[in-house]
Amino acid sequence: MAQYSIWYAVPYMLLLAAFYFLAYQEQRSIAAKRNRQTLHIWCGVLFLFFFGLRGFVGWDWHSYYPLFESIPSLFHLSSSEFDTSELIEPGYIIYVAFVKLFTDNYHVFIFISVLIDFLLLHKIFKRYNRNVAFAFALFIGFSLTTEINLLRN
Numbered sequence: 001m002a003q004y005s006i007w008y009a010v011p012y013m014l015l016l017a018a019f020y021f022l023a024y025q026e027q028r029s030i031a032a033k034r035n036r037q038t039l040h041i042w043c044g045v046l047f048l049f050f051f052g053l054r055g056f057v058g059w060d061w062h063s064y065y066p067l068f069e070s071i072p073s074l075f076h077l078s079s080s081e082f083d084t085s086e087l088i089e090p091g092y093i094i095y096v097a098f099v100k101l102f103t104d105n106y107h108v109f110i111f112i113s114v115l116i117d118f119l120l121l122h123k124i125f126k127r128y129n130r131n132v133a134f135a136f137a138l139f140i141g142f143s144l145t146t147e148i149n150l151l152r153n
Contacts, residue, residue: 015050016140019043023134030130040126043133044118051147052114055107058148065106073100092152113151 022039029036056065067088071077074097099109125135140147 011050012140012144015046016137018046019133019137019140022046023131023137026131026133036132040122040132043136044122047118047136048111048114051117052111053107054110054148058145060149060151061106064151068096068100068106068109071096071100074098075101089152110151114147117147 022042026036026039029039071093074094077094077097096109099112103109103112121136121139122132125132125139129135
């Protein structure tokens with residue numbers, strides 16, 4: 001298989017199709033005035049499974065993984081960690097150090113970050129949209145690279 005292949009897009013297309021299917025089901029639930037909580041749970045499961053368990057996909061890990069490995073936990077954080085790079089925000093360093101209180105695993109860190117993203121997005125989408133699954137489909141369609149490549153989003 002070549003370095004670049006159309007087959008690499010298939011998982012993303014399937015994810016988008018799954019969210020469109022959930023959006024269709026949610027629209028039917030809205031019309032029938034049924035509870036949509038189960039559909040929102042499925043949105044969370046899909047989002048967390050796909051993005052939270054992504055491993056070393058994208059380009060962000062080239063810079064974030066060494067940074068994660070070099071930052072100590074919050075209680076061992078010193079001012080020298082804030083001098084490591086002028087491009088890294090102090091808030092992000094504190095966030096990484098806080099997560100390192102619980103785990104030293106970069107993949108768990110990614111999962112926690114995606115979980116926070118999902119919870120915030122779900123809250124916003126639920127407040128301002130009737131169809132949450134469709135809002136997630138649009139988010140994936142327009143902001144996929146943002147979710148994959150920017151841990152500091």
